[in-house]
Amino acid sequence: MLSRTASNLFWMARYAERAENTARIVHAVIFFNLMRGSISTVNQLTAPLDITGTREMFSKHYDELNMANILKFFITDMENPSSIKNAITNVRNNASAVHGCITDDVWESINTSSVSLIKALDTWDGTGYDMIMLRIIEFYHVFLGSVYSTMDRDDSYLFIKAGMSIERSDNTARILDVQYQGNTPMNDGIAKYLYWTGILRVLSADDSFKRQYGDQITIDNLLDMLVLSPSLPRSLLSSVNELNETMNGIKSHYGRGAKKLAAELYASLRFSTSDDIIKQGVDEFLTDFLSKINRVAGEFSHSFLEAA
Numbered sequence: 531m532l533s534r535t536a537s538n539l540f541w542m543a544r545y546a547e548r549a550e551n552t553a554r555i556v557h558a559v560i561f562f563n564l565m566r567g568s569i570s571t572v573n574q575l576t577a578p579l580d581i582t583g584t585r586e587m588f589s590k591h592y593d594e595l596n597m598a599n600i601l602k603f604f605i606t607d608m609e610n611p612s613s614i615k616n617a618i619t620n621v622r623n624n625a626s627a628v629h630g631c632i633t634d635d636v637w638e639s640i641n642t643s644s645v646s647l648i649k650a651l652d653t654w655d656g657t658g659y660d661m662i663m664l665r666i667i668e669f670y671h672v673f674l675g676s677v678y679s680t681m682d683r684d685d686s687y688l689f690i691k692a693g694m695s696i697e698r699s700d701n702t703a704r705i706l707d708v709q710y711q712g713n714t715p716m717n718d719g720i721a722k723y724l725y726w727t728g729i730l731r732v733l734s735a736d737d738s739f740k741r742q743y744g745d746q747i748t749i750d751n752l753l754d755m756l757v758l759s760p761s762l763p764r765s766l767l768s769s770v771n772e773l774n775e776t777m778n779g780i781k782s783h784y785g786r787g788a789k790k791l792a793a794e795l796y797a798s799l800r801f802s803t804s805d806d807i808i809k810q811g812v813d814e815f816l817t818d819f820l821s822k823i824n825r826v827a828g829e830f831s832h833s834f835l836e837a838a
Contacts, residue, residue, distance in 0.1 A: 537835040542624035543693030549617035550670035551701040582612040639676040695773035707816040753804040785833035
């Protein structure tokens with residue numbers, strides 16, 4: 531497969547994952563704003579900026595940090611590379627470039643949904659954001675369903691899965707890193723419950739957590755679920771496991787370095803415990819993980835996505 535084609539497939543998937551991740555982060559900001567009597571509103575308004583590394587960019591374009599500007603910046607602002615509109619536009623552009631490598635069902639799911647969604651975003655007046663968020667998440671789920679149910683398990687499919695897995699791993703770690711440092715209320719029972727319920731919801735882990743741990747929100751339980759769970763799709767272990775298996779499935783004599791890094795990262799998570807992470811320091815662990823997943827992404831890009 532040509533490196534340009536692989537790159538289009540990879541980034542099509544990363545941007546689709548990014549659109550949904552951003553929608554979930556914005557939804558959390560809205561949730562925390564409603565809980566502002568118990569949780570610091572300022573911390574939660576800056577959290578998405580820190581997660582995406584866009585605080586400086588936001589400051590250049592907006593004079594005031596408030597909910598309306600945060601929503602505009604992350605939903606419709608094309609100057610923001612992490613905005614939902616930007617991500618969806620890039621999904622469609624990349625899909626159009628590799629129309630012959632994806633099924634008609636995948637293309638139609640992207641083309642029809644993205645055109646409709648971008649029109650809705652162009653006319654969005656800043657209200658009814660819950661409906662906008664649901665439409666974005668639905669866009670992602672329709673795309674994901676069409677990929678899993680109609681595509682051959684060939685290299686095209688594997689490059690799509692690799693893009694999703696890397697983006698998801700990076701996003702989960704960024705959310706945990708920023709939110710854990712953001713004056714996490716672990717001593718105030720009500721604030722702690724509201725705070726971490728919101729984070730669990732962002733990562734689609736609230737139902738799983740309740741089934742396994744009930745209302746016992748402790749750092750050990752959170753790490754076991756969000757970092758070390760082999761079954762939760764958005765946990766770090768699950769995401770890296772999927773990435774490791776996907777990369778091993780790509781039939782090429784290139785990429786041995788990337789595959790080695792992914793395998794080492796998976797092994798380090800697979801044989802870690804919450805006690806190990808706490809002893810290392812949660813902040814240090816997450817910073818180290820982000821460095822390693824970025825090394826994997828960089829090596830993957832160099833091996834498969836860049837022209838020789």
